[in-house]
Amino acid sequence: MRLRKTWKILPPAPDNFYKKFPEYSKTVLNLLYHRIGEDEKAIAEFFNPDFTEDLHDPFLFRDMEKAVERILRAIKNKEKIAVYGDYDVDGITSTSIIKIVLEKLGSHPEIYIPDRGKEGYGMNMPAIKYLKSKKIKLIITVDCGIRSELEISKAQEWGIETILTDHHMPGETIPEAYAVINPKVKNEIYPFADLAGVGVAFKLADALIKSSRSAKGKKIKDGFEKWLLDLVALGTIADMVPLIGENRTMVKYGLIVLGKTKRVGIKSLFSTSRLELTSKNPPSTSQISFQIAPRLNAAGRMDHANTSFELLNTDNSDDASRLASELETKNGRRQRLTEKVVKAIENKLDLKNKIVFAGDAEWPIGILGLAAGKITEKHARPAFIFNQGKNKCQGSIRSIPKFKLVPALEQCKDLLLDYGGHEMAAGFTFLPKNKAKIKKRLESIADKILKVSDLAWETKIDQRVKLGDVSWNLLEEIKKMEPFGMGNPTPLFLAEKVELFQCQLVGNGNKHLKMWFKDSAGPQRAATDDTVFPLNNTVFEAIAFGKGDKYCMLIPEKNPKLDIIFEISSDEWKGNKKLQLIVRDLRLSPR
Numbered sequence: 001m002r003l004r005k006t007w008k009i010l011p012p013a014p015d016n017f018y019k020k021f022p023e024y025s026k027t028v029l030n031l032l033y034h035r036i037g038e039d040e041k042a043i044a045e046f047f048n049p050d051f052t053e054d055l056h057d058p059f060l061f062r063d064m065e066k067a068v069e070r071i072l073r074a075i076k077n078k079e080k081i082a083v084y085g086d087y088d089v090d091g092i093t094s095t096s097i098i099k100i101v102l103e104k105l106g107s108h109p110e111i112y113i114p115d116r117g118k119e120g121y122g123m124n125m126p127a128i129k130y131l132k133s134k135k136i137k138l139i140i141t142v143d144c145g146i147r148s149e150l151e152i153s154k155a156q157e158w159g160i161e162t163i164l165t166d167h168h169m170p171g172e173t174i175p176e177a178y179a180v181i182n183p184k185v186k187n188e189i190y191p192f193a194d195l196a197g198v199g200v201a202f203k204l205a206d207a208l209i210k211s212s213r214s215a216k217g218k219k220i221k222d223g224f225e226k227w228l229l230d231l232v233a234l235g236t237i238a239d240m241v242p243l244i245g246e247n248r249t250m251v252k253y254g255l256i257v258l259g260k261t262k263r264v265g266i267k268s269l270f271s272t273s274r275l276e277l278t279s280k281n282p283p284s285t286s287q288i289s290f291q292i293a294p295r296l297n298a299a300g301r302m303d304h305a306n307t308s309f310e311l312l313n314t315d316n317s318d319d320a321s322r323l324a325s326e327l328e329t330k331n332g333r334r335q336r337l338t339e340k341v342v343k344a345i346e347n348k349l350d351l352k353n354k355i356v357f358a359g360d361a362e363w364p365i366g367i368l369g370l371a372a373g374k375i376t377e378k379h380a381r382p383a384f385i386f387n388q389g390k391n392k393c394q395g396s397i398r399s400i401p402k403f404k405l406v407p408a409l410e411q412c413k414d415l416l417l418d419y420g421g422h423e424m425a426a427g428f429t430f431l432p433k434n435k436a437k438i439k440k441r442l443e444s445i446a447d448k449i450l451k452v453s454d455l456a457w458e459t460k461i462d463q464r465v466k467l468g469d470v471s472w473n474l475l476e477e478i479k480k481m482e483p484f485g486m487g488n489p490t491p492l493f494l495a496e497k498v499e500l501f502q503c504q505l506v507g508n509g510n511k512h513l514k515m516w517f518k519d520s521a522g523p524q525r526a527a528t529d530d531t532v533f534p535l536n537n538t539v540f541e542a543i544a545f546g547k548g549d550k551y552c553m554l555i556p557e558k559n560p561k562l563d564i565i566f567e568i569s570s571d572e573w574k575g576n577k578k579l580q581l582i583v584r585d586l587r588l589s590p591r
Contacts, residue, residue, distance in 0.1 A: 007585070009461045010034050010493060028477050030463050031491050036244065047480060051226065051251040056246060061190045065206060067163045067179035068211045070138065075107045079137040082110040083125060084539060085309075086143040086197065087300030089293050092309045093235035094142035094165075094201035097228050099313065101205040104220050105212055110134055113305050117365045121427050122420070123148035126127040132158050138178075140204075141165055143197025146182055147200045147420045149175040165200045166239075168420060169406050192246045194487075198235030199247065201227060229254035231312065232263045237285050239550060242487025251483050255282045265311035267348035268324035269295060286490075295324075298331040300355055302367030337364055339560075341371040341385075351379065354446040356456060357439045359386035359393055369396035369425070376400065380457050382408075384428070384442065392417060393435060397426045400456045408445050412438055459585060461494045468538060470579065475568050490567050497589045498559045501539065502556050513544040513551060515583070517564070542566065542581035550586060560570065561589040 013024075014032035021029055021043070021446075035040045047053055057065055063288030074081055081102060085095030095111060102109045112127055114120070118207070122144045128151050132140060139155060139162045141148075146166040152175040155162055164177040170185050178315040180383045181200055195203070205228060224368075232256025232276065236247055243251055257329035261267065270277040273291045277283065311323040343357045356375050364369070365387045372383040376398040382405070386395025393480070399405050405426040409419040415438050419428040430438055478562040501518040517540045544563070554560060564586045571580040 005585070006456055007461055007494070008458050009464055023247065025477060027474065027476075028481070029464075031478075031481060035488055036461070037384065045356060046248070048153040048581045049252045051249060051253050054246065054249045056191055058203040061180055061181050061183075061203065062188060063179035064204070064207050067181055067456075068207050070178055071102075071140070071208060072105075072211060074138045075102070075105050080110065080112065080135050081107055081138045082112055082131050082132075082134070082136040084127070084141045085111070085305075086121065086138050087116045087305035087383065088143075089238035089296045089308075090197040090235040091143040092296065092300075092312060093231040093238075094198045094303055095263060095309060096312045097198065097201045097205050097231050098140055100228065101208050101220070104224070105208065109140075111309070111477045113309060114301075115302050115304055115504075117528060120365075120418070120429065122418075123151035125151060125154065125209065127151075128155050128158070128160070131155075136160055138163065142201045143167070144174065145177070146180075146185070147175075147418075149173060151288045152177050163204075165197070165204055167195050167200050169199045170361075170422075171423060173476045173502055181396075194245065196239040196241045197249070198232050198239070201239075202232050202250070206264075206356060220224065226253065227257060229261075230257040230263065233258055234288060234296070236268075236294070237288040237483075237485060240289075240486050243285070243483055243485035244487040248311055248483065248488065251285070251485070255285070255483060258283055263312065264317050264321065265314050268317075268320035269311060272324040272328045285485045288444065291378050292361045292484075293377040294334070295327045295331045298327055298334045299371075299550065300574070301334050302330040302337075302365075329478040329517065333368060338370045338374070340365045341367060342374050343386065345371060345375055345383075349375075349379070351381075353443060354381055354450045355442055356381060356383040356385070357442060358384070359388040359395065359435070361388045363387050365394055369398065369427075373425075380455050382446065384439075387437075388429070390432070390433060393432055394427055394429045395427065397428060399419070399424050400454065403446065403449055408449075411440050411445055417439070421540045457564060459492070462491045464494045464496070467495045467498050467540060470540065470568055470581070472579065475570060476577065478568060492565055492567060492584060494563065494565055498564060499563055500554060500560050503551065505548050505551055506543075507545075507548070509548075510551075511546055512549045513547045513554075513583070515544065516540065517542060517581070518559075518563075540581055541571070541578065542583050544583035544586065547583065547586065553588065562586050563589050 013030050017038055018026055018029055018116045036046055039265060074408040083091055083095050083098045085091045089463055098331050099109055099111060112131060114127060130197045137160060139160055141164050144166055145164040146168050162177040163179050164175060165181045167182060167184060169590040174180055174185055181204060183190045183195055206225050209225050212220050231534055233251045235253050241247055259277060267277060269292060273285055273295060275291060298306045307323055307326055310321060314320050335501060348358060361395060368385045368387065372385040375383040380400055382403045384395060384397050386393045395406055404423045405421060406423060409426060409428060415434045421427055430533050499518045500515060502516040504514050506512050506514045565584045566581040568582045569582050571578055
């Protein structure tokens with residue numbers, strides 16, 4: 001069964017919407033309409049996010065006042081506090097934020113980040129026993145805990161209270177923690193449910209900072225919370241939550257703070273990633289997603305997340321350089337192992353099934369989510385990928401929009417030791433003896449939910465344009481909509497029957513295509529390198545990453561006509577700036 005790929009052009013906004021906002025171009029209004037609707041206030045906030053006005057009061061969380069009171073009391077009474085985090089970027093940035101604020105308030109918390117391979121996600125009993133041995137009296141969880149009923153109950157029995165902060169989907173019952181701060185729990189009144197774990201941690205930090213100014217003891221200066229936004233931006237972007245509402249505001253300001261960051265670890269990480277980091281050139285969401293986050297995640301995947309946590313929190317330049325180099329090495333190894341596992345899965349793949357269910361004792365736990373993601377991305381079906389241990393199987397899952405993971409896993413809970421996550425990404429653990437039963441049940445669930453037509457990737461195109469419509473003005477309008485990410489994707493355009501003037505393979509292993517397209521409708525605007533283009537034509541340079549396999553389709557014909565889906569970007573080299581198309585998909589135009 002071949003993967004079906006469909007292109008869908010979104011309908012234009014209604015005429016009255018264009019009339020309602022005459023200050024914007026039709027192209028921008030189409031983008032806005034499909035992202036945030038017709039609400040004038042939401043559109044104003046979208047273009048002019050304001051840190052002071054647009055962020056909700058953290059005390060809108062039902063248990064926030066209770067949580068803050070307990071933490072400040074623990075600090076006053078010199079009780080020992082532990083911050084229990086997670087091993088991904090969202091988790092280590094969350095842990096860092098709470099650590100920083102607690103230290104500012106006079107506490108020196110114990111930090112506990114579990115080992116992905118040995119302990120798995122979330123709280124576990126040996127960790128609670130360890131914290132008991134350290135005489136901890138208060139645990140603050142970040143980015144975890146919402147399904148840790150047993151561990152939190154046992155901690156309470158041992159005289160340890162828990163402040164639970166998380167953003168994952170809760171189970172049928174909520175742990176009986178001292179306070180629960182999670183925008184997704186039932187009856188929570190906080191008005192924005194899509195915060196990342198680091199967003200929830202920031203809300204707690206903000207509440208502590210505000211309360212410190214009216215309480216006895218150490219006070220934190222006005223404006224300090226803004227300097228935590230570099231960490232908020234890293235965790236929010238990496239966790240792929242929708243970049244709308246509060247998330248958009250925090251990331252917008254967080255990227256600015258990243259450009260000015262005083263954290264030597266972050267500076268070293270950007271340097272080893274060969275990225276410039278200055279206040280005039282703050283990073284983009286794509287740089288965080290594809291270059292910075294994978295390196296920070298590599299520590300938890302290949303060894304222990306403490307390496308990344310130490311990098312974010314060190315004040316020593318030599319240590320920062322050493323740790324950043326370690327992450328670079330780990331990330332390279334992570335890439336090679338992921339490719340190896342993906343190839344192994346594809347060698348056994350049976351696309352007659354609506355899910356992929358595969359495991360092996362040799363597959364490292366740390367890269368299973370990446371492998372599952374690549375399989376799902378390539379074959380458009382849920383991928384359940386696991387390490388098959390002697391005593392238990394532990395894995396990661398990635399899914400497609402029509403197959404919600406948590407409800408599916410809940411139908412298998414009698415066969416699972418543990419599970420949890422989001423609709424499109426989750427984890428699960430089970431006994432080896434139940435493997436065949438779980439596979440059969442999941443296939444049955446998929447057969448009921450998924451039609452063959454669902455096993456396809458649909459590319460949503462924002463607008464059909466002529467190549468001659470692409471201009472610097474259009475690019476500037478699009479850039480005003482940054483930062484792009486989940487919920488606000490980079491705009492995609494379709495140009496049909498464009499003439500391919502020149503094409504060549506580029507990149508390591510000839511994986512990419514570099515192309516030049518000709519538009520005969522206008523005067524020549526762009527010429528690059530030593531390439532000679534026909535006069536009286538506009539020439540657009542384009543790059544198609546990972547499309548080297550299309551080369552054989554293009555070279556038989558002279559100047560073939562193509563339909564292309566693309567983003568509009570710019571490229572700068574030696575002071576020369578030019579428009580560039582980033583081609584996401586292409587096909588020969590129908591004759």
